[in-house]
Structures are given as structure tokens and as C-alpha cells.
Amino acid sequence: MAIVLGPNQYGKAENRLVTVTRDGDVHTIKDLTVSTSLRGDLAETHLTGDNAAVLATDTQKNTVYAFAKEAPVGEIEDFALRLGRHFVSSQEAITGARVLIDEHSWNRIEENDHSFVQGSNEKRTTAVTVEGDQAWVVSGLKDLVVLKSTGSEFHGYPRDKYTTLKEVTDRILATSVTARWRYQGSGIDWAKSFAEIRAVLLRTFAAKHSLSLQQTLYAMGEAVLEERPEVAEVRLSMPNKHHFVVDLSPFGLENDNEVFYAADRPYGLIEGTVLRDDAEDPGQAWYSLPAF
Template sequence: MSAKLTRNSYGKNAVNLSKVIRHKDYHEFKQISVNISLEGDFITAYTEGDNKKILATDTQKNTVYALAREHFNSSIESFGIYLSDHFMSHNPQIRQVTIDITEHSYTRLSFDDNQHPHAFMGNGPAKNTARIVHNADDLRVWSGVKDLLILKTADSGFESFIRDAFTSLKETDDRILATQCEASWLYDTNGQDFTACATAIRNTLLKTFAFHKSLSVQQTLYAMGEAVLAEHSIVKEISLEMPNKHHIPFNLEQFGLINKNEIFIATDEPYGLIKGTITRE
């Protein structure tokens, strides 16, 4: 029997890094997790155990920490680009580098309208994300957000869906719409202020979610993506995942009470998962 190795990659995952940026009067705190994936001329490492072209994953980890000292002072996108440039320029056997970064964001605490210089609070479960894919021909940058828990208690319904022998779900024109949204958008260019762009795009997503009259999660997902493309010409495409965090009305009639769409059971599993990618025509 003959065998052939096709596409392959290797790298280091979950490189967890915290950095304090010390200004004269205050500190910044950054906490990230970096995943690195390398593709290239590594076939003999697999087929012959020849490691001459292998950049050890431990070296990749150390590179993240060493380069962060001087080069992680702004956005996760800019740091990811610098990392990918380093791996590409120092290793001719590498054809493509993929860097994924997740950022746990913090805000300085405020007391009496004054920000504390070095005390912070985490900004909930939501995390900023970045993906950089760098090869000899192209450099593509995605920004995003995940675990963004958003909810609204009105302007959401779900009606006129298929009913068959196994359908038990009741139609409604008034329900809670809750999701733990994940969004990722691809930029047309790479020299912008990534932090400002991501903040503005995130605001567009939230505003559209809040004010959209939702007939389904699918419709709201599309409206959110469509709004980002309409308001931000720098975005080439956007992908969203919106798991439906169900809030099911509780039956109070068994106690002789009326539930005026006020009391719900919050359920995490099972859940509906809606995905979509919106691009420019």
C-alpha cells in the first residue's frame, strides 16, 4: 500500500499572555491567548522523522512572549500581523502562518468620576478576537467578538414555521430573544486603527440587534451583517453565529395563575444554532 501526506500544519495553541503597559500616571492591562498554525515544507518530519525544518512549538511560544515586550502595545490585530511577519521572514520553509488571538478585556475602575490608575474590572464574558492569515501572496486580517451575550424582551417573534407530526413549539409574536453572539469580519485593507474599527463595528451590531423588529434569529442575523456592510466600507464580509438562548414561558396555570409573558425558564441546552456569512455583491 502506498500513502501520501496531503495538507498538514502544526503549531502552538493557548499561549496565554498578560502584559502591563506602564505609563507615568496609569497602567494598561492586556490579557490574550494566542494560537499559532504553520504550513509549509514539513513533509519529511512526518514521513521520515527528519526535524531539520521544524520550528519547535516551544520556540513559537517563547517568540510570543519575547516579541510582546516591544511589539504588543496596541491592538491584537497589529500584534498578530507582527508575529506572522516574524515567522514568515525568518523561516523560508513556511508557506503560510495563521495567528488566532483572543483578548479578555478589562476596564480601569472609576470612583467619584476618577479612573483608578491600576485597578481593573473584567468586561464580562465577551472577548475580542483576531485572525491573521499570512502567506507569500496575501495578508488577510479578521477582527471579531465572541461570547457577546445580548438579549431583548420585546420586538421578537417566531411564526408560520413548518408544523408536522413532531412539532410542539407554539407560535409567538412576543418572546425573549437572547443569544451569545460570535462575529468575525474580514477587512479590505490592513493599515487602519483596528481598535477603533472594531469598536465602531461592534456598536453597529448591537444597535441593529436592539432596534430590529425580529421575525426570526435568521432575519436578525442578516440585518446585523447587512448593517455592518452598509456602514463600514472597510469590511469585505462578515460571519455571525447566534445560538438561541431559549427563555421558555413557565406554566403558571397549574397554580391558578396567569403568566402575562413575565415568568420564563432559562435553558442552555439543547439550543438552536444559526450561522450566516454576508458579503458584498
């Protein structure tokens, strides 16, 4: 038996980057969390401690900030592609780079030119993988919290001796959507594509009469693929944010689906992938991202 070094990567996680772009007195804020990971011929540092191939994580961090000054950050996908390509093309030992970016939202305070209020917790995300001269872009969103107060049922499931859940034909359906979609093709308008995919996800959540959160998840992914040809595959992770009807009978009160207890845990966790059966195979790049 021999012991060998398996897959590895290293980088600087969660660089917090804020930029202010000035157009006269009118300022625009971009607030990003940027993580970089590099892969390549890195056996020596692990096996002998020889760091000749190791671009320091501190240098990776500095590169993120310097790049933000040297050219406009622009869309997160473009910024991630620039960083990833830089690391792979400038360091002989580095053959692959993964750049993850979360974008945090700030909204202008009324018409003010340089004052902002933090938006919701929702984040726009991208995960760019560069390998040699190839690149894959997986964008998405997380913490998109949605709720519908009717149009959701759940019944017809097996009942065994441990089942207590009541079958319902009208319930609150709420979730916090994490979505990742893999792009195919080129010349994509990242901002427009993001806005339209987000709108499709929301519209479908609202419109689909739900017999299960699983059915809603599939419908949301299917709608994105039907409407957005630039998307090959969608992965969705949707916790079921349970809203339980409170039993008010001890107080002689009827509860006709009006008063709920919003439980935060445990929660059902519904996850799935919706894809085109003829989508090109992305190879390792996609599958080595977290599945959901």
C-alpha cells in the same frame, strides 16, 4: 494506491500573555490568548522524523513573549501580523502562518491607576493569515450576550405531526453573538473599526423587529456591510438562548409573558454569512478558517 501526507500545520495553542504598560503610575493591562500555526515544507518531520525544518512550538511560544517586550503589543491585528510575518520571513521552510488572538477585557476599578476588574466574558478576536508576502485579517468578537424582552415574533413555520411549538407574536430573543468579519483594503484603524462594528451589531439587534433570529442575523450582517466599507464579508453564529414561558396554571396563576425558564440546552443554532457580491476572493486563507 499510495498513502500521502495531506494538509498540515503545527504551532503553540493558547499562549496566555498579559502585559502591563506603565505611564508613570498609570498602568494599562492587555490580556491575550495567542495561538500560532505554521505551514510549509514539513513533510520530512512527518515522514522520517527529520526536524530540520521544524521551528519548535516552544520557540513559537517564546517569540510571542519576546515580541511583547520588544515593541508595544498595540492592536491585536498588528501584533498578529508582526508575528505571522516574522515566522514566514525568518524560516526558509515556513511559507504560511496563522495567528489567532483573543483579547480578554479588564476594566479599571473606579479611578484607580493599577487595579482592574475583569470585564464580561466577551472577547475581541482576530485571525491573521500570512502566506508569502500576502496577509488576510479576519477580526471579530465572541460571547457577546444580548437579549431583548419584546420586538420578537416567531410564527408561520410548517406544522407536522411532531410540531408542538406555539406560534408567538411577542417573545424574549436572546443570543450569544460570535461574529467574524473579513477586512479588505489597507490603512485600517483596527480599534476604531472594531468599536464601530460592535456598535452596529448591537444597535441592529436592538432596533430590528424580529420575525426570526435568522432575519435578525441577516440584518446585523447587512448593517455592518452598509456602514463599514472596510469589511468584505461577515459571518455570524448565534445560538438561540431560549426563554420559555413557564406554565403557572397548575398554581391557578396566569403568566402573561412575565416569568420565564432560561434553558441552556438544547439551543437552536443559527449561522450565516452576509457578503458583498463584488468582494475580492480571499482564496484559501478565509475558507480554511472555521466556517463560523
